[in-house]
Amino acid sequence: MIAPGTLREGRPASVTLGASPRRQTNRSGRARKAATPYLLLLPALLVYCVFTVYPVFKQFEISFFNWHIFPGASNPFVGWSNYTKAFHDPIVRTAVRNVLLYTAITVPAQMAIGLFAASVLTDRLPGSLFWRAAIYIPVVTSYVVVSWVFSYIFSSEGGIANAVAGFFSGHTEAINWTGQTWTAMAVIWILTVWKGIGWSFIIFLAALDGVPRDLLESARIDGASEPRVWRHVVIPSIRAAITFVLVLLVIGAMQAFTQFYEITRGLGGPYNSTQNFMMYMYQQAFSFFNFGYAAALASLLALVLFGFSWAEIRVLRQADL
Amino acid sequence: MSMTATGPGTGRGRTKPPAGRGAPHQPGLWGTRPKNALRLLIALALALLSLGPLMYMVSLSFQDNGYILGNTSLIPTHPTTSNYEQAWTENSFGHYFFNSIYVSLVTVAIVVVLASMAAFAFARYKFPMREAIFYFFLASLAIPNLLLLIPQYLLMDRLHLLDSLEGLICLYVSSNLPFMIFFLRGFFSSIPREYEEAFRLDGASTLKVLSRLIVPLSLPAIALVSMFTFSAAFDEFPIALTILNTPSNFTLPIGLADFIGEHTLAWGPFFAASVIATVPVVVVFLVTQRWARSGISLGGLR
Numbered sequence: 001m002i003a004p005g006t007l008r009e010g011r012p013a014s015v016t017l018g019a020s021p022r023r024q025t026n027r028s029g030r031a032r033k034a035a036t037p038y039l040l041l042l043p044a045l046l047v048y049c050v051f052t053v054y055p056v057f058k059q060f061e062i063s064f065f066n067w068h069i070f071p072g073a074s075n076p077f078v079g080w081s082n083y084t085k086a087f088h089d090p091i092v093r094t095a096v097r098n099v100l101l102y103t104a105i106t107v108p109a110q111m112a113i114g115l116f117a118a119s120v121l122t123d124r125l126p127g128s129l130f131w132r133a134a135i136y137i138p139v140v141t142s143y144v145v146v147s148w149v150f151s152y153i154f155s156s157e158g159g160i161a162n163a164v165a166g167f168f169s170g171h172t173e174a175i176n177w178t179g180q181t182w183t184a185m186a187v188i189w190i191l192t193v194w195k196g197i198g199w200s201f202i203i204f205l206a207a208l209d210g211v212p213r214d215l216l217e218s219a220r221i222d223g224a225s226e227p228r229v230w231r232h233v234v235i236p237s238i239r240a241a242i243t244f245v246l247v248l249l250v251i252g253a254m255q256a257f258t259q260f261y262e263i264t265r266g267l268g269g270p271y272n273s274t275q276n277f278m279m280y281m282y283q284q285a286f287s288f289f290n291f292g293y294a295a296a297l298a299s300l301l302a303l304v305l306f307g308f309s310w311a312e313i314r315v316l317r318q319a320d321l
Numbered sequence: 322m323s324m325t326a327t328g329p330g331t332g333r334g335r336t337k338p339p340a341g342r343g344a345p346h347q348p349g350l351w352g353t354r355p356k357n358a359l360r361l362l363i364a365l366a367l368a369l370l371s372l373g374p375l376m377y378m379v380s381l382s383f384q385d386n387g388y389i390l391g392n393t394s395l396i397p398t399h400p401t402t403s404n405y406e407q408a409w410t411e412n413s414f415g416h417y418f419f420n421s422i423y424v425s426l427v428t429v430a431i432v433v434v435l436a437s438m439a440a441f442a443f444a445r446y447k448f449p450m451r452e453a454i455f456y457f458f459l460a461s462l463a464i465p466n467l468l469l470l471i472p473q474y475l476l477m478d479r480l481h482l483l484d485s486l487e488g489l490i491c492l493y494v495s496s497n498l499p500f501m502i503f504f505l506r507g508f509f510s511s512i513p514r515e516y517e518e519a520f521r522l523d524g525a526s527t528l529k530v531l532s533r534l535i536v537p538l539s540l541p542a543i544a545l546v547s548m549f550t551f552s553a554a555f556d557e558f559p560i561a562l563t564i565l566n567t568p569s570n571f572t573l574p575i576g577l578a579d580f581i582g583e584h585t586l587a588w589g590p591f592f593a594a595s596v597i598a599t600v601p602v603v604v605v606f607l608v609t610q611r612w613a614r615s616g617i618s619l620g621g622l623r
Contacts, residue, residue, distance in 0.1 A: 034448070036442075036446065036527055037442035037443075037446035037448045037451070038442075038448065040438040040439060040441055040442035040446075040527070041438070041439050041442045041443075041454065043434075043435050043438065043439075044435040044436060044438065044439040044458075044498055044502065045439075045454070047435065047491070047494055047495050047498065048458065048461070048495055048498055048499070050476075050491075050495075051473065051476070051491050051492055051494075051495035051496075052461050052466075052469065052495045052496065053461075054472075054476065055469040055472035055473050055476060056464070056469065056472070058472035058475065058476070059468075059469060059471060059472040062471065062472065062475075069475070069478070117363075117367050119350045119351065120351070120360050120363050120364055120367070121360075121364060122349070122350050123349030123350060123351065123355060124349075124355065125355075125357060125360055125361065125364065126357070126361065127361075127364075128364075129610075129611070130368070131364040131367070131368055132610070133606070133607060133610055134367070134368035134371050134372050135367050135368060135371050136371075136606065136610070137371060137372065137375065137603060137606065138371050138374075138375070139552075140548075140552040140602040140603060140605075140606045141375065141556075141599050141602065141603075142555075142556035142558075142573070142574055142577070142595075142598055142599065142602070143556065143558060143574075144556070144558055144574040144577050144578055144598075145378070145556075145574075145577065145595040145598055145599055146374065146375075148577075148581065148591065148595065149374050149375075149377065149378045149592075149595070150374065152381070152588065153374065153377070160377075194370070194371070194374070197371070198371065208350060211350065213348050213349065214348070216348050216349075216350070217348035220348070220352075226352075234350065247463075248462075251462070251463060251465055252465070254465060255465030255466075255467045255468065257467060257558075257559050258558045258559060258574075261558075261559075262578070278465075278467055278468075278559075281468075281470075281471075282470070282559065282563075285470070285471050285474075286563060291471055291475075294471055295471050295472070298468045298469070298470075298471060301468060302464050302468050305463055305464060305465065305468075306460075306463050306464065308463075309462075309463035310463070
């Protein structure tokens with residue numbers, strides 16, 4: 001990757017920058033050197049502050065107003081009332097329940113299957129490059145696309161799912177999977193797990209590379225059973241990856257939107273029963289133009305997620321010691 | 322974290338057993354003996370499960386639209402390419418396709434440049450507030466970017482970037498930066514300093530060290546995060562749905578959703594369009610995937 005001769009590896013490693021004939025001893029040179037890291041950071045910081053950090057604060061501000069986007073409209077300050085409204089909104093309650101349920105089901109399933117798949121493929125296996133690619137491909141597909149593929153598979157008009165269900169149950173009447181609350185949710189869960197396995201798989205696969213194989217073997221020779229080998233050798237050495245996958249999957253689950261939106265056609269199911277937090281926020285803002293209320297919902301979720309990530313990282317760090 | 326940098330493809334050299342028949346097996350996760358047959362069977366099942374729905378989609382895209390409903394065969398019974406013709410010409414799908422390509426390529430290019438510079442500063446310099454600024458970037462990983470949709474919409478409005486692909490790029494760049502910086506910092510730290518010192522002795526400037534030495538050495542990691550960023554930007558739905566208004570500015574996911582609305586039962590062209598939308602990300606993934614393993618294990622995630 002580097003042209004031979006570009007790197008002078010033959011030079012003694014002890015030669016340091018300070019010994020360079022071009023060393024900068026004058027004050028302006030040293031000041032420039034001190035400024036270098038900041039100059040390198042500047043463009044990224046600038047973009048990040050304008051498009052991510054500023055919106056966080058702006059959102060918090062909006063949440064205290066009855067905010068309208070129409071030009072000329074007045075935006076009266078309403079204090080905490082958007083927040084108290086959220087705590088008494090029955091649809092918020094349903095949405096929270098659905099998000100928690102969705103997280104509790106899809107995150108462990110993705111991690112367990114991903115880790116299992118990684119354990120199958122970590123050691124040499126014929127065709128491993130192909131298996132790896134095949135398992136990962138659903139991750140790179142578009143949620144819009146696969147939501148509709150699953151909608152089609154679970155379609156009430158001759159979808160494969162109904163054919164299979166009919167074959168096993170003997171019932172002939174078609175199930176309207178995406179039209180009922182719990183079956184629609186099940187379709188969303190299955191879709192999410194199917195699409196998510198590859199992501200945790202690829203991270204666990206890299207992590208399992210670092211499991212010391214000789215330690216595995218000596219544990220086995222000492223008579224440790226496989227579950228014990230996993231508990232005492234495998235899991236401890238991939239703890240960082242487990243934390244990482246768990247935190248990011250939970251954050252991802254909390255912001256699930258597209259699959260809910262597409263499977264329930266943007267309506268949140270019958271009587272908002274499959275509503276989810278993100279979709280409700282979106283509806284409040286861009287269908288009903290209650291920007292203040294939607295911003296309050298978003299701020300609440302941001303706070304919860306922030307606290308959650310922080311606590312999760314701490315707990316898992318402590319368990320490491 | 323403390324692994325040394327190796328080139329692409331050497332990430333798993335350690336577990337490779339000596340060549341030749343009868344060589345002793347390296348002990349693995351599934352026991353000392355490799356249990357290849359069982360593992361192959363499981364791998365096959367997992368691959369079928371993963372690819373099944375997508376193969377079904379490809380098959381349906383070649384099925385005559387009149388015979389699509391109720392079709393349960395994996396091989397098209399009435400094969401045709403008319404779905405593709407219809408998808409590409411109607412609904413200006415080709416246009417959406419190039420919009421998506423444009424947005425995701427520009428996003429990747431900007432993110433790579435900005436993140437490499439920042440990661441280099443974090444990995445190689447000691448300066449006041451270094452850790453604080455690093456965690457300042459990391460903090461946003463805890464907040465889903467979708468949550469900022471409302472203030473970002475207002476910001477786009479004020480900057481006159483609403484309904485423009487450039488506005489979309491700004492938001493994508495910002496939301497992809499932190500992870501890229503985190504990842505590349507881990508990778509850059511693992512590159513031995515001696516290389517850089519030798520380079521500097523020849524009078525190279527910081528930017529030259531970065532562009533001629535650090536970035537070329539880090540290609541596996543950069544390829545990997547570029548792939549993540551590309552597929553994230555190529556298929557991003559909710560932000561694009563909110564920001565874009567004019568059909569000529571639509572990206573693929575919006576164009577697809579639009580498709581279903583207008584021709585409620587045109588499953589054939591829809592699946593053809595879906596295949597067109599899926600091919601680029603799969604190709605990008607297949608090109609970069611050989612680096613995936615070494616890239617992740619060197620990126621500080623091990």
